[in-house]
Amino acid sequence: MLVTGKEYDLVAAGHICLDIIPEIPDTGARTMGDIFRPGALVNIGPCAISTGGPVSNTGIGAVKLGVKVAFMAKVGDDEHGRIIRRLLERSGSSEGIRTAPGVSTSYTVAIAPPGIDRMFLHCPGANDTFTADDVNFDLVARAGHFHLGYPPLMRSLYENEGHALAEIFRQAKAAGATTSLDMSLPDPTTPSGKAPWSRILANVLPHVDVFLPSMEEGFFMLQPEDFLARKKQHGGGELLDHISPDECSHMAGVFLDLGACMTSLKSGHRGYYFRTADASTFTRMGAARPGDPTGWSNRELWCPAFRPARIASATGSGDSSIAGFLAAFLRGMSLEDCLRTANCTGYQNLHALDAVSGIRSWAETVDVLDRDALTVIDPHVDAEGWRKHPSRSMWIGPNDPSA
Secondary structure, three states: OOOOOOEEEEEEEEOOOEEEOOOOOOOOOOOHHHHOOOOOOOOOOOOOEEEHHHHHHHHHHHHHHHEEEEEEEEEOOOOOHHHHHHHHEEEOOEEEEEEEOOOOOEEHHHHHHHOOOEEEEOOOOHHHHHHHHHHHHHHHHHHEEEEEEHHHHHHHHHHHHHHHHHHHHHHHHHHHOEEEOOOOOOOOOOOOOOOOHHHHHHHHHHHOOEEEEEEHHHHHHHHHHHHHHHHHHOOOOOHEEEEEEEEHHHHHHHHHHHHEEEEEEEEEEHEEEEEOHHHHHHHOOOOOOOOOOHHHHOOEEOOEOOOOOOOOOOOOHHHHHHHHHHHHHOOOOOHHHHHHHHHHHHHHHOOOOOOOOOOOOOOHHHHHHHHHOOOOOOOOOOOOOOOOOOOOOOOOOOOOOOO
C-alpha cells in the first residue's frame, strides 16, 4: 500500500525523448575509435525504439514497481511525438503530455557498445521550451509526489538562473506534493555547461525535498573549474573512483544548506551516497514525507551497488535506480531499504538494452533482494569516521547520529 492517499502516487515530469538504440556486438573494442572509423561499415544488431529521458525511464520503471504514475512533458506535433504518446499511454496517464505545434519532438540515438562508456546523439526539440506553462498543476495536486528530471537538457529551465525551474517547484510544493529533482551532466562547452549552476541550485533547492544528482553532476555544478581540472588529470575519464567520501560529505552539506531536505550522490558502480537534514525540515515536505522522521533525520549512508553477471547497456541506469528509490519511498520504507531498492533496480536495468525492460515487478524486486545471492561491489569508503552498518551491507558516515 502506497502512502500518498492520492489519485496518482507520482507525477514524472521534465525531459522526454524518443530513444533509438542500436545493438552493438562486443568485438573486444574498448574505445569508440576502435569501432567507428571514417569509411568503415559497422555491422550492428537489431534496433530498440523506446521512450527515453527521466519522464519515461523513471516513470515507466515506477509503474512496473506498482506506482500509479501520471507523465508530464512536452512533445511536438510530429510522428515522434505521436509515438511517445502511444508508448506512454500503455503504462500510465498521458494527461500531462502537452503537444505543441511548430516544434520538433526530442530524440536520441544512444551508442552503447559493451565495455565502453555510452555516447548520445541528441536533439533537444520541445524540451528546450518547457516552462511552468507546460505543467498541469491541477494534475500535480492530484498526486502525492512530483519528480522532474534533466533540467540541464532543457534550455528554458537553466536560463535566467533557473527562474522557470524554481517556479515549477514552488508551484508543485504549493499544490501539496513532495518534490524531487534529478539532474544530468552538462557538456562544459555548451550554454548549459556554462550556466551558473550554483546560483540555479540556490534558487531551486529551497523548493526541492529530495535532490538526486550523481556524484559527477554535483561536483560539476558546485566546482566546475575543479571538475574540469580533475577530468584532465585523469585523462578525461569518469571521476567516480577519484572523489573521496570527504568530498561527498562536503557537496551534500552544501545541497542541504541550500534548502534540500535530503540528497543523493549517485555513483554508478560505487552505489549510492545519501545524506539527509534534520527532521525539522521534513515538516515542509508534502503528501509523501517520511512516515518515520527519526529514521531519516541527519543520516549519512553509502549503499554499495550490486555486481551484474553481464552488462547489456547502462542506458537509463540512474533513472531506473530513482524509480526504485521512489517506489520504496512512497511505500514508507526505511532509508536503508530505499537505497537497497534503488541499487537493485539500477542493477536490473544493466541487463537490458533499453532503459526500462529490465525492471521487474515490485514483488520480484523484493524477492531478488531477499533471496538472490547478490554480490556487492566494494565502493572503497575508506575515509576517517566511516564504519560498516551493523546489520546491512552498507557504510555509515561521520555525519550520521549512529556513527
